[in-house]
Amino acid sequence: TQEVSCERERERERERERERKRALERVTYRIKQLHPPKMKIASELNAFSAPQTTVQKKKMYYTMRVKMLHRNLSELCAKVEQQRDKIKAEPVERVKILSAAIRDINRCRNDKEDSMSYACL
Secondary structure (H helix, E strand, O other): OHHHHHHHHHHHHHHHHHHHHHHHHHHHHHHHHHOOOOOOOOOHHHHHHHHHHHHHHHHHHHHHHHHHHHHHHHHHHHHHHHHHHHHHHHHHHHHHHHHHHHHHHHHHHHHHHHHHHHHHO
């Protein structure tokens, strides 16, 4: 299940990357349309740098978010495993305590019977 979720996450990341590329293409296309051919842009780099910077910032942000989500997921999984182990261990401990109590009761009962049989002699 964890491998499946990792594969889904990778596929979602690939889809996000494709969407980012499409968005960059749309933005650069619109920037080119805003500047008629008669007006020369100082540099093609200027036309592309703003959208690319935005995409890079968003990419870093979402990468950070994904890392944080993975960290939170691993912490949550660790807590769940601890709780599961604790819940599994409780019945075993209870059985041990009850067994010890039953042995003590039987021992006391045997001691009483033995002391009564000696008293009768």
